[in-house]
Amino acid sequence: MRFEKLLLGVKKNILLKNYTTFRIGGRAKYFFVAKTKENLIKAITVAKKLRLPFFILGGGSNLLVSDKGYKGLVIKFGRPLSLYVSKGLDWAAGIPGTIEGAVYGNAGAFGKSMKDVVKSVEVFDTKTEKIEIFKDCQFGYRDSIFKKKKNLIILSVKIKSGKSDWKKIKEHLDYRKQRHPKLPSAGSVFKNVEETPVAILIHQAGLTGKKVGDAQISEKHSNFIVNLGNAKAKDVLKLIKLTKKSVKKKFGIVLEEEIQFL
Ligand SMILES: Cc1cc2nc3c(=O)[nH]c(=O)nc-3n(C[C@H](O)[C@H](O)[C@H](O)COP(=O)(O)OP(=O)(O)OC[C@H]3O[C@@H](n4cnc5c(N)ncnc54)[C@H](O)[C@@H]3O)c2cc1C
Known part of the structure; x- marks a missing residue:
């Protein structure tokens, strides 16, 4: 039976850049929004049955999606x-x-x-x-x-049940507004190293503001790569490679990516 009949509501050839905060990424062969956990399990089970690779996408805010997209089923799921x-x-x-x-x-x-x-x-x-x-x-x-x-x-x-402090929420939001770039990104690219903010290492390696295509190491926060408009995943990957090489050479530190790849 055809995939579309086994999984009602599945869409074809969906542009993934529209589902990531980086605004980067090619098309998913199949794309399904699972509104419930039962729908999610159903989508996974059908994909498995048809031996189709699948990927669970949340808010797409920690993700770099390939320019070639994904030749399987992307299942969007999760609560904000x-x-x-x-x-x-x-x-x-x-x-x-x-x-x-x-x-x-x-x-x-x-x-x-x-x-x-x-x-x-x-x-x-x-x-x-x-x-x-x-x-x-x-x-x-x-x-x-x-x-x-x-x-x-x-x-x-x-x-765990807990209470929030509204003053703190405001302070945290203000901090982000001041320190984080507004342009599309996937947050911090690299994990911090033994409490050392990687942004400082990247800045000291002279890479702040470095561009490849429309991808740029943010001038506001050096551990963010931003999309200036039409950045490709391959541009971001080149910047990641350059950053790892430069930081290794200058500080002998091997950086590890925090962002995930599809
Ligand atoms: C401006 C900005 C600021 C950010 N600030 C922070 C910050 O302060 N701290 C921080 O930690 N992160 C930060 N991030 C990164 C990101 O927001 C977080 O990592 C976030 O928790 C990722 O959630 P997501 O739903 O977007 O996951 P996605 O990016 O959609 O997915 C990330 C990974 O989780 C997997 N996944 C998602 N859902 C499931 C599931 N149901 N089951 C199994 N696997 C699943 C995916 O397959 C993927 O591998 C920031 C990002 C941006 C753009």
Whole structure:
């Protein structure tokens, strides 16, 4: 049976740049918006049955999508992280994307991260096709079990009950406004190294403002690469390669990407 009949609502040849904060990326062969976890499981099961590769897309805010796009099924799923900011996640104010994406990368800011607030995670294991509840997500700095085991798909997240401080929310949003570029980006490109802000290393390596095509190492925050208008993934990749090479040469430090790739 045709894929479109097995998964009602699936779309074809969808431009992924419209679903990423970087505004970069080619077309997905198939694209499906899963509004419920049941829909998500259904989409995964159908893709598996047809041996079609699949990828779960949250808010697309930590992602560089290839200019060639994706020859499989992209499933868009997740609840906005912003819905949780008033429930004890004041430190997360202004972090774009979904709570599922935030758990995947243990997103954090101002000394806090998802590991401090997650009570449990409901997971679909694509290998066993079983649903499990995870209390230990092996969180580390911008790391979790979900980064290591791609068969584990996050269905829902329970957070510890907490209260937010509105003054702090405003302060955090103001800080972001002042320090972060307004142009399209995927946030910090590299993980910080032993508490050293990578932005300082990149700046000291003389790379602030460096451009390849329409991709530029932000003049406002050197650990952001921004899209000046028509940047391609290949331009961003060249800047990433150059940054890693320059920082290694000047400081002997090997940078690790925080952004994810598709
Ligand atoms: C302006 C700006 C500021 C930012 N500031 C911060 C910051 O302060 N701190 C910080 O940590 N990050 C920051 N980020 C990065 C980004 O917003 C976070 O990493 C965010 O949590 C990613 O969530 P997302 O839903 O957009 O994930 P996506 O980018 O859509 O996906 C990221 C990864 O998560 C996986 N994933 C998503 N959903 C699921 C699921 N249900 N199951 C399994 N895997 C899944 C995807 O497959 C992908 O590999 C910033 C980004 C921008 C653009």
